[in-house]
Amino acid sequence: MAYADELLELAQEIANLHSQQPHQASLRRAVSTAYYALFHLLISEATSNWSRPEFRAILARVFDHGPMKQAADKGVSEIQSYLKAKPPEGPEREAANHLYNVANTFAQAQYHRTEADYNTARTWVQMEVLLHIEGIAEAFKSWSIIREKPAAQAFLISMLPSKERRQNERPNPEKRPTLLDDPKS
Amino acid sequence: MYIPRAFVQQAEFVAATAQAANALQPDVVRVTPILGTDWNGESAVFFQVVLADGTPRAQLLNLTKQISWFIVQQVQPLEEWGVLPYFDFSTQSEQARIEEPTLA
Numbered sequence: 514m515a516y517a518d519e520l521l522e523l524a525q526e527i528a529n530l531h532s533q534q535p536h537q538a539s540l541r542r543a544v545s546t547a548y549y550a551l552f553h554l555l556i557s558e559a560t561s562n563w564s565r566p567e568f569r570a571i572l573a574r575v576f577d578h579g580p581m582k583q584a585a586d587k588g589v590s591e592i593q594s595y596l597k598a599k600p601p602e603g604p605e606r607e608a609a610n611h612l613y614n615v616a617n618t619f620a621q622a623q624y625h626r627t628e629a630d631y632n633t634a635r636t637w638v639q640m641e642v643l644l645h646i647e648g649i650a651e652a653f654k655s656w657s658i659i660r661e662k663p664a665a666q667a668f669l670i671s672m673l674p675s676k677e678r679r680q681n682e683r684p685n686p687e688k689r690p691t692l693l694d695d696p697k698s
Numbered sequence: 699m700y701i702p703r704a705f706v707q708q709a710e711f712v713a714a715t716a717q718a719a720n721a722l723q724p725d726v727v728r729v730t731p732i733l734g735t736d737w738n739g740e741s742a743v744f745f746q747v748v749l750a751d752g753t754p755r756a757q758l759l760n761l762t763k764q765i766s767w768f769i770v771q772q773v774q775p776l777e778e779w780g781v782l783p784y785f786d787f788s789t790q791s792e793q794a795r796i797e798e799p800t801l802a
Contacts, residue, residue: 579738590776597771624784627737638792640758647759 517554548626588616611655618652702780
């Protein structure tokens with residue numbers, strides 16, 4: 514079984530631990546693990562294009578949460594515009610629906626993962642967690658349908674960090690506060 | 699400094715959300731939009747959607763997808779208001795349990 518599939522299965526198992534009275538720790542880990550399942554699925558799909566398998570794990574380290582999220586947001590926005598124009602039924606529209614499902618699920622899952630990992634004020638309910646995991650399982654299915662389509666492959670490439678994106682993310686050193694700043698100035 | 703329209707015209711943004719939520723009755727009890735930033739520092743709206751009880755379990759995932767799609771199409775959070783949309787769903791009974799005061 515592929516690592517991403519194992520993670521998805523693990524998320525389901527963790528979410529169902531203590532099913533009579535679910536523990537917040539289990540539910541949080543389930544949400545986080547489900548996100549990582551999709552994260553690793555997309556990375557492994559991208560790196561599988563590299564013809565030398567021994568270097569794929571190294572290539573995988575290039576991918577990062579931020580740029581992948583930005584690519585997902587951009588994908589969601591573009592596909593929404595396309596679907597809003599009500600294109601005719603057909604394989605192209607069906608592929609767009611599936612890609613939208615993957616990109617949107619990734620963006621939402623990353624938000625839920627940060628909530629699960631860092632927002633301790635939030636209370637998770639088992640039903641909600643199971644729905645998140647089901648959504649990610651559906652994204653896996655969507656991906657398996659479109660994985661060979663040019664748009665899906667372009668989506669994977671768009672998730673690589675770009676120089677332009679790095680420059681936009683880099684904070685301006687002139688504006689960064691330092692310990693030497695005079696608080697009165 | 700760029701301030702998204704949703705922050706500047708919060709009342710209008712809330713009204714636009716309420717209008718979309720009204721169209722989703724009786725499946726949706728309420729939609730609360732919370733403005734903020736996501737972990738990446740992007741301006742965002744977190745829609746807290748409370749669903750009416752009674753939707754069969756097998757239909758819940760599809761229902762949440764339809765609702766989020768509808769709200770995004772109606773409100774257009776990113777295109778019209780400059781905020782990335784995120785969604786949280788709970789049912790009315792779950793929400794009541796979470797909000798229940800504890801004695802401990």
